[in-house]
Amino acid sequence: MGHFLATDPEGCWVAVEDGTDRVVGFALSQNRGPLWLLITYGVLPGLQGKGIGKRLMDAVLAHAGDRPGMFISTIHPGATRRYWRAGFTLHPLMGLTGTVDRTTLPAVTGLHEGTPDDIDWMDRLDTALRGAGHGPDHLHLLETMRLVVSRDPKNPGYAYLDPRGRTHLLAAQHPSTARTLLWEALASAPSGRPTGIPPAVTAANHWAVDVGLSARLDLLQDGYLALRGLAAPAPYLPSGRFL
Ligand SMILES: CC(C)(COP(=O)(O)OP(=O)(O)OC[C@H]1O[C@@H](n2cnc3c(N)ncnc32)[C@H](O)[C@@H]1OP(=O)(O)O)[C@@H](O)C(=O)NCCC(=O)NCCS
Incomplete structure (x- = not known):
């Protein structure tokens, strides 16, 4: 995480509980020239399904702009739904x-x-x-x-x-x-x-x-290789x- 924070900090976001410093979710993404990569993305188990993941994804996608994107997705139903909504196609991985x-x-x-x-x-x-x-x-x-x-x-x-x-x-x-x-x-x-x-x-x-x-x-x-604007x-x- 230190490497990504040092290289492209604008692509790295955390969700923090109101009134405390408690981090309840994070999304790390990086732009490498004209390509956007999602590195890691998660929300604490007890707080999933409440829209926190959507706000984190909106933040990192704003950083992506209209760049093509690539990342590896888990099979978590919330994750695949979120990526599909963001316009990614999911390629099964072996x-x-x-x-x-x-x-x-x-x-x-x-x-x-x-x-x-x-x-x-x-x-x-x-x-x-x-x-x-x-x-x-x-x-x-x-x-x-x-x-x-x-x-x-x-x-x-x-x-x-x-x-x-x-x-x-x-x-x-x-x-x-x-x-x-x-x-x-x-x-x-x-x-x-x-x-x-x-x-x-x-x-x-x-x-x-x-x-x-x-x-x-x-x-x-x-899992899946999630791709947007890229074969x-x-x-x-x-x-x-x-x-
Ligand atoms: C993926 C993840 C970050 C999404 O965060 P979240 O706060 O749960 O996301 P949201 O509440 O914004 O919901 C995302 C969408 O998935 C749906 N969803 C969330 N959890 C779900 C679940 N367990 N089963 C089915 N759908 C689910 C939501 O209804 C929403 O869909 P909608 O907008 O069509 O209603 C979170 O679920 C998570 O940490 N999962 C485990 C780790 C993981 O797999 N991370 C992805 C790595 S690639």
């Missing part, structure tokens, strides 16, 4: 979970460890795929996760991986590079330990389902927080 069968892992070549010097072309790739670079979010992600890149100028791509081998953001120009990056992620999962592909896979990214099922992970469905990016696996 994920995969389980333990990688290491006999399925292909030999992976052409990838390198990423550095801050890669961010320029990564932002250009982001812009081609989702209309805007991640800009300051790349620096933040680099501090917290492993970055793997394909620097081939005709076939660029990158992925951020956590220590369990899960991909938190993956972008590529071609599905073949996307598949290679995802195989590298799964290969990096500690042997015999549970891992997965977070539920960020739209139908437009079926290449990720192919990789996950080939690695003998189990397919699941959870589902591909080959692309959005990050829940940085999209």
Whole structure:
């Protein structure tokens, strides 16, 4: 939250109980150039369904203006209703979970460890795929996760991986590079330990389902990618927080 408050504070709102400082709801959104992202949104359970969420959503949508928007939605009935009212289409998301069968892992070549010097072309790739670079979010992600890149100028791509081998953001120009990056992620999962592909896979990214099922992970469905004025990016696996 500190990163988002420091980067685009006008997109961050809280609902406070009258007469006290008690925060009862929040909505964090960010503009990244011409793209709007909803980062997180919630109202205390006992106070849901009373219109607080609507007022928070109105505030962050005013910050969005007429920008295209993207975020990951839970299946909460109040959330999906609120997003539908705001003009978003909801694209079901798939994920995969389980333990990688290491006999399925292909030999992976052409990838390198990423550095801050890669961010320029990564932002250009982001812009081609989702209309805007991640800009300051790349620096933040680099501090917290492993970055793997394909620097081939005709076939660029990158992925951020956590220590369990899960991909938190993956972008590529071609599905073949996307598949290679995802195989590298799964290969990096500690042997015999549970891992997965977070539920960020739209139908437009079926290449990720192919990789996950080939690695003998189990397919699941959870949540939606909410989109306005934007087609589902591909080959692309959005990050829940940085999209
Ligand atoms: C989503 C959330 C922030 C909305 O806040 P809220 O204060 O409940 O929202 P509102 O009272 O303004 O209601 C939003 C709409 O959903 C409806 N709604 C709210 N809770 C509902 C529920 N449990 N079941 C069905 N509809 C519900 C409201 O009637 C309203 O629809 P309407 O305007 O057509 O009448 C809140 O419900 C929440 O925190 N949910 C759990 C966390 C979550 O899923 N956050 C979203 C992350 S993407």
